[in-house]
Amino acid sequence: xxxxxxxxxxxxxxxxxxxxxxVALQGLNARLGAxxxxxxxxxxGCGKSTLLKVVAGLLxxxxxxxxxxxxxxxxPRRDVGIVFQQPTLLPWxxxxxxxxxxxxxxxxxxxxxxxxxxxxLELVGLAKFASHYPNELxxxxxxxxxxxRGIIHDPKLLLMDExxxxxxxxxxxxxxxxxxxxxxxxxxxxxxxxxxxPEAVFLSDRIVVLSERPGRTVREVRVDLPRPRNxxxxxSPAFASYANELRAxxxxxxxx
Amino acid sequence: MxxxxxxxxxxxxxxxxxxxxxxxxxxxxxxxVPNYILPTPAAVLEAMHRGYIEGLYWKHFFYTLQSMVSGxxxxxxxxxLLGCLFAESRTCERLLYPYVVALQSMPKVxxxxxxxxxxxxxxxxxxxMVSLVCFFPMFINTAVGLKQTNPALLDLMRAFxxxxxxxxxxxxxxxxxxxxxxxxxxxxxLGLIGAVVAEFVSSTKGLxxxxxxxxxxxxxxxxxxxxxxxxxxxxxxxxAIRRLHARVVFWDRGAIAQAPLSE
Ligand SMILES: Nc1ncnc2c1ncn2[C@@H]1O[C@H](COP(=O)(O)OP(=O)(O)OP(=O)(O)O)[C@@H](O)[C@H]1O
Ligand SMILES: [Mg+2]
Numbered sequence: 001x002x003x004x005x006x007x008x009x010x011x012x013x014x015x016x017x018x019x020x021x022x023v024a025l026q027g028l029n030a031r032l033g034a035x036x037x038x039x040x041x042x043x044x045g046c047g048k049s050t051l052l053k054v055v056a057g058l059l060x061x062x063x064x065x066x067x068x069x070x071x072x073x074x075x076p077r078r079d080v081g082i083v084f085q086q087p088t089l090l091p092w093x094x095x096x097x098x099x100x101x102x103x104x105x106x107x108x109x110x111x112x113x114x115x116x117x118x119x120x121l122e123l124v125g126l127a128k129f130a131s132h133y134p135n136e137l138x139x140x141x142x143x144x145x146x147x148x149r150g151i152i153h154d155p156k157l158l159l160m161d162e163x164x165x166x167x168x169x170x171x172x173x174x175x176x177x178x179x180x181x182x183x184x185x186x187x188x189x190x191x192x193x194x195x196x197x198p199e200a201v202f203l204s205d206r207i208v209v210l211s212e213r214p215g216r217t218v219r220e221v222r223v224d225l226p227r228p229r230n231x232x233x234x235x236s237p238a239f240a241s242y243a244n245e246l247r248a249x250x251x252x253x254x255x256x
Numbered sequence: 257m258x259x260x261x262x263x264x265x266x267x268x269x270x271x272x273x274x275x276x277x278x279x280x281x282x283x284x285x286x287x288x289v290p291n292y293i294l295p296t297p298a299a300v301l302e303a304m305h306r307g308y309i310e311g312l313y314w315k316h317f318f319y320t321l322q323s324m325v326s327g328x329x330x331x332x333x334x335x336x337l338l339g340c341l342f343a344e345s346r347t348c349e350r351l352l353y354p355y356v357v358a359l360q361s362m363p364k365v366x367x368x369x370x371x372x373x374x375x376x377x378x379x380x381x382x383x384x385m386v387s388l389v390c391f392f393p394m395f396i397n398t399a400v401g402l403k404q405t406n407p408a409l410l411d412l413m414r415a416f417x418x419x420x421x422x423x424x425x426x427x428x429x430x431x432x433x434x435x436x437x438x439x440x441x442x443x444x445x446l447g448l449i450g451a452v453v454a455e456f457v458s459s460t461k462g463l464x465x466x467x468x469x470x471x472x473x474x475x476x477x478x479x480x481x482x483x484x485x486x487x488x489x490x491x492x493x494x495x496a497i498r499r500l501h502a503r504v505v506f507w508d509r510g511a512i513a514q515a516p517l518s519e
């Protein structure tokens with residue numbers, strides 16, 4: 001696979017804090033092919049969000065290299081979309097306006113954007129809620145607005161930081177299926193951050209496993225389950241063996 | 257018949273008011289309190305009549321209202337702009353922070369005589385006094401509110417390379433709206449205090465002046481009438497801000513209910 005969209009080589013990030021330097025990432029290697037769904041799985045505090053910020057161009061690496069389409073990442077790029085762990089919507093704007101935020105901020109065509117926003121709201125099952133305000137929506141619905149906002153400007157690369165972590169088990173499963181549907185429909189390249197093994201197995205083409213802080217790549221797993229995956233997939237022996245493999249691996253690392 | 261919640265919230269305080277007035281009146285009769293110590297409700301009503309029906313107090317009322325409104329607008333606008341500058345510029349913050357703390361912990365009303373010396377006996381000195389006392393709560397609340405913007409929202413905007421001004425106008429100021437309105441609410445109460453203090457120190461008009469002048473002649477009924485007028489001004493001002501708050505910051509109902517009553 002020569003056509004890596006994103007490639008991290010020996011990536012290192014050190015934070016300067018009041019207690020001295022904190023090494024968040026060290027020796028992280030990962031690559032993402034175009035149209036691929038990659039999960040980054042790792043224990044809490046191992047530097048997953050840090051990695052995402054580096055990819056988003058919000059944080060400069062202190063060592064190693066990271067390239068997007070062959071060019072080093074030097075700052076935010078308009079063809080990257082982000083979905084945060086919390087929905088982070090603007091409470092004073094309607095759902096539609098929230099989805100349109102990237103269009104307006106990037107100064108893109110408003111009319112076409114509006115059309116696309118309505119289509120995306122349809123896609124995430126919120127067409128009826130376009131004129132509602134975020135606080136009138138459930139957590140899961142807000143998260144779906146966040147996803148629509150993440151892809152409205154048609155980014156090549158979508159970055160998602162534990163987007164379902166705040167949800168209960170039921171809506172989480174529902175959202176996983178929704179996300180797969182959206183991904184199948186739009187064929188974006190996705191970096192999906194999670195610390196949930198079933199989530200990673202269910203969604204990913206490939207999983208990169210990070211060690212405890214400082215995070216480095218300790219394992220890579222290719223998930224060959226047929227798509228579209230559904231609830232039955234989660235009950236299948238193949239799914240269970242992937243999940244068990246990862247779980248066993250984590251327990252040898254001494255983490256959950 | 258059951259009364260609606262709304263009727264109850266209006267009716268109950270009114271009942272209490274009637275009871276209190278009755279106790280007030282009864283106590284004066286019973287203890288034979290002289291009028292120059294405590295006026296009867298009837299004497300206060302009579303002063304009110306003289307003041308607002310015959311019209312003697314209106315010029316005082318409007319004078320205080322005018323110094324209050326002008327000073328409030330001036331002080332709060334300046335505080336808002338400087339609060340934005342303070343929150344946006346690290347240099348500005350470093351430069352000003354110690355002075356802000358020092359000035360904040362100083363009782364501003366103590367400056368009243370000096371302000372009269374500098375700005376004269378007329379309206380200007382009252383306006384300056386009011387804007388001075390309005391300034392700090394508004395300034396601090398604006399700066400703190402802007403700084404408490406959700407960092408994830410800021411990251412989001414940075415990812416779209418939004419300009420600083422864009423982020424300030426579209427993200428930070430709306431995020432801080434709750435804090436800003438709390439500042440406006442506190443400022444209105446303090447502003448009224450500032451106006452009255454400035455009039456106490458030196459004035460020929462205004463409700464504060466009215467109280468001062470009446471005190472010399474032991475006209476307690478006039479003093480009470482002026483006090484009630486001030487209370488009305490304060491209540492109207494607070495209510496206006498409260499309404500505006502609910503209307504502008506429509507997305508944050510919970511916070512409005514918790515907005516401070518006065519300070
Ligand atoms: N601004 C910062 N300054 C100093 N240290 C930081 C900073 N941000 C993160 N860290 C440290 O870097 C490490 C990695 O943080 P990061 O947020 O990337 O973890 P994470 O893997 O996303 O964790 P979680 O799964 O809990 O979200 C943590 O140990 C954290 O304490
Ligand atoms: Mg994180």
